[in-house]
C-alpha cells in the first residue's frame with residue numbers, strides 16, 4: 001500500500017473520531033437538559049423511601065436534601081453541627097408536609113470505621129436507603145502551594161480525609177443494602193477541578209479525581225444491576241465554599257444546581273449538573289491539557305494574589 005493511501009485512511013479515521021467527539025459534546029450539552037425526560041418517580045426508581053445526604057446543612061448538600069424531600073423521600077441529614085442540622089430539618093419540614101427528617105451529627109474529619117459503625121451504620125441499617133448523595137467536601141480558602149496552605153498539615157489532612165473517606169465508606173454502607181434490593185442511586189459530588197492537574201489546588205484536585213475514579217470503578221462493579229452510580233462534576237456554584245454570593249449563569253445558586261442535576265439521574269452517569277456547567281465541562285474536555293493547564297495555573301496564581309492582598313488589607317484594618 002502506498003504511503004499516500006495510508007495518509008488518506010488516517011485522515012478519514014481522524015475525521016470520524018472528530019465527528020464522534022463533536023456529536024458526544026453536543027449530545028452531553030443538549031440531551032440531558034432539553035430532550036431527555038427526567039425520571040418521574042425517583043422513589044420507585046431507587047427502591048427506597050429514604051435519601052441520605054452528607055454535608056447537608058448548607059450549599060449543594062442542603063439543596064439536594066430539600067429537592068429530594070420535594071420528590072417524596074424521607075431525609076437523613078448528616079453534618080457536623082447539631083444546631084445547623086436542627087434548623088435545616090425545620091426548613092425541609094416546612095417545604096414538604098409529611099416528610100420525615102432524621103439528623104446525624106458526625107464530623108467527617110474522623111475516618112474511624114468504628115465511629116462510622118456506631119453513629120451512622122447503626123441508624124442507616126434501620127432504613128431503606130433509595131438515594132445516597134456523597135456531598136460533603138472541603139477545599140482551601142484560596143489556591144496555594146502544598147507547603148504553604150493555611151492551617152498546614154492539619155488542614156491538608158482534613159481535606160484529604162473529608163474528600164475521600166466519607167464517599168468510600170458511605171458508598172459501601174449504602175451499596176450493601178442496595179445490592180440486596182438490586183436498586184438504588186448513589187450520587188458522588190466531585191468537581192470540575194478533577195479534570196486537570198490543578199496547580200495550587202493539589203489536594204482538592206487530586207481528591208476529586210479519586211471520587212471520579214471510585215465512582216467509575218463502582219459502576220463497573222455494579223454493572224448489570226439496577227443500581228445507578230452517578231458522578232457530578234460541578235464548576236462554580238454560589239455557596240460558602242466557593243465564596244460566591246451573587247448567582248449568575250456561570251455560577252448558579254445551589255437550589256437551581258441541585259434541581260437541574262437531579263433531573264439527570266438515570267440519564268447521565270457523569271454530568272456537570274446544569275447546562276452552563278456542562279458547556280464549561282465539555283469545553284474543558286476538548287482543550288488539550290498542554291494548553292489548558294498553563295491557563296488554569298495562571299488563573300490560580302491571580303486568585304491567590306488577590307486573596308493575599310485582601311488578607312493584608314484585613315490585617316492592617318485590625
Ligand SMILES: NC(=O)c1ccc[n+]([C@@H]2O[C@H](COP(=O)([O-])OP(=O)(O)OC[C@H]3O[C@@H](n4cnc5c(N)ncnc54)[C@H](OP(=O)(O)O)[C@@H]3O)[C@@H](O)[C@H]2O)c1
Nearest residue numbers: 055056057058059060080107108137191236237239241242
Ligand atoms: N461550590 C462550588 O463551587 C463547588 C464546585 C465544585 C464542587 N463542589 C463540591 O460540592 C460539595 C459541596 O460544596 P458546597 O460548596 O455546597 O459547600 P458548603 O456550602 O461549604 O457546605 C458544606 C457542608 O458540609 C458540611 N461540613 C463541612 N465540614 C464538615 C465536616 N467536617 N463534617 C461534617 N460535615 C461538614 C457543612 O456543614 P457544617 O459546617 O454544619 O458541618 C455544610 O453543610 C463539596 O464536595 C465540594 O467539593 C462545590
